[in-house]
Each structure stands twice: as structure tokens, then as C-alpha cells.
Amino acid sequence: MQLSSTSRYAIRILSYMAKQKDTQHINATVLAEVLSIPYKFLTKIMTELVNAGFLISIRGREGGYAFLKESSEIKIHDILVVFNDAIEDKQCVLGIGFCKGNDIKEKKCALHDQWEDSKEVLQKMFKESSIEDITKEGIKL
Amino acid sequence: MQLSSTSRYAIRILSYMAKQKDTQHINATVLAEVLSIPYKFLTKIMTELVNAGFLISIRGREGGYAFLKESSEIKIHDILVVFNDAIEDKQCVLGIGFCKGNDIKEKKCALHDQWEDSKEVLQKMFKESSIEDITKEGIKL
DNA sequence: TTTAAATACTACCTAAAGGTAGAATTAATC
């Protein structure tokens, strides 16, 4: 019951980048080094973040990555969607669609309402927290 | 962000068994059939549920599985522990131990407190809901 | 006592996530 490591890497990468407000752009070698993420795996993730429209890449010597969207405009949820890690609205704790709890009120299990509540809290957190928000407090990373 | 399908299968199996109060025991073929779980995979899970002490198995002809523990004594959390799917107390949204948010109050990210809240709700739900609870309401399955 | 119907064990197969390697492309600097 946790996010995929790819999603977690992506969030950390974007958070770190957002903290370097002064620097215009930053390259993959530095990111891999400072975040302890395997270089080759990181570049793969970076390309996805570029394709998703969060970043632009500057190719060639002295290249790197920079924000395309404002970090305040990138919600955690948006990142999770890219890596298929978001909690779907109709998602059930026990697997989707094996009962009609989502449609028919009478046929729901005892977990249903509790899960709906938890789900809402999580979704709200992911949808309302932006990358900028994560970088605000004086955290180690 | 969801439970493993093994955990979800296990919960469904135990719930279904708990609903059949009248029948003393039930066999794998029936369970696989009615729950649409691959027979061979189900028997693998059943053995784990037996080893975990939730069920006893009756081998040989006319055999099957029956509860060893009361279904009211089996919490969802107990099942998740068996399949390494429980949310750890110190578990972080972004991966364990990459910052000191859990130890040092000043160095926590903006997600930290929100995640702590969600985590508590989820843990409470899993720790307080028993298999019996799930079977109570008039659900399809 | 044989047979049939059940679980248990061992080993393997498949798909997906996580991770790596190397060459192609791009563009600033020398």
C-alpha cells in the first residue's frame, strides 16, 4: 500500500528542482548525484516529465531541464496520473467492480464507507498539494 | 496506490467463507469457482492462510478449509501483514528514510502532516475492521 | 483394500516494474 518508486522519484526530482529557484536549469548528472537516483533511470523519468509538459529540456552542451509549468501549478496528483499511480474515483479497496457497492447503496461491504472517506482524504491531499507547497518548509530535501 | 491483488483475493476468500456460517468447511474448487480466482493460485493463498493460523485444512476426500480463528478475531490488518501489504507506522509517502520528517519536527515536508492523518485513518480502518464486519451487510460478495 | 477427491509441495512460467547499456542527436564552446 504505497506509491510506486517511479512516482516517488518523480516527486522528489521536481521538488528538488523547485527549491533551486536561482538556477535557470539543472542537468541529469547533478540530479542523479544529489538525489541518489540511478542516472539512467532518472533520465528515463525526466523524458516522461518533459513529455507530460511539466518540464522543458535544453539539449546539447550546457543543457539540462527547467520548469515549463509553474511549480505551484503542478499538483502531486498530476504526477501520479502520468505514472498511473493515482487513486481512481471509483477505485475499491478490494478491487474494482467485484461488487456493486459503488452503484447500489444497499449492496456495499463494511469497508466501503470507511474506504470512501480515506480515499477522499488522500485524493484531496494529492490534488491540492503542489510541488511548490512541498518545497516551502525548511526540509532536508 | 492500492492493495496487492493477493491481499485482495485473501480478504474476499475469508469474507466469503465467513458468510457460509452453516457449512462446516468448504473446498478450494468451490472457492475458486464462486470467487473467480485461478484455482492453482487460490490454493497457494489458502496454504498461506493456513500457515498464518487463520484457517485449518482438512486433507483428503471430503476435505476443505475451515476457520481456526473466529472471523471476528481476524482483522484486515492481520491479513495485510501476512502478505506484506500493511502500512508501516513510519512509512513515508515519498519512501522511507530519505528525510528526517519522522524524527525531527523542523525538517518535514508539506505532505508530512497530511499523510500522517491519512495513514492513521487507513491504519485504523484496517486494524479495526474484522472479516466478520465485512460480511455483515447484505452485499453481493 | 482400492479408488477418488481433496490439500501440500516443488518447480517452473509470464508480465510488469525497476534498472542498465550504448549509440544517436543536439548545441555550446574551443
Place this chain on the structure above:
DNA sequence: GATTAATTCTACCTTTAGGTAGTATTTAAA
């Protein structure tokens, strides 16, 4: 223009979760 430092593309490797196959073991019933 050549070199160098960067991203991108294609392909592959490794590990783990999910799933299968076959055989051994157990036991009630015939």
C-alpha cells in the same frame, strides 16, 4: 569545423508479483 557535454532513443537485463503444472500425500467412501 571539431570537440565535448548534454538529452533522447532503442534495446535489453533483473527482480518481483502473479500465475501454472505436475506430483506427492492424505483420507473418506466405495
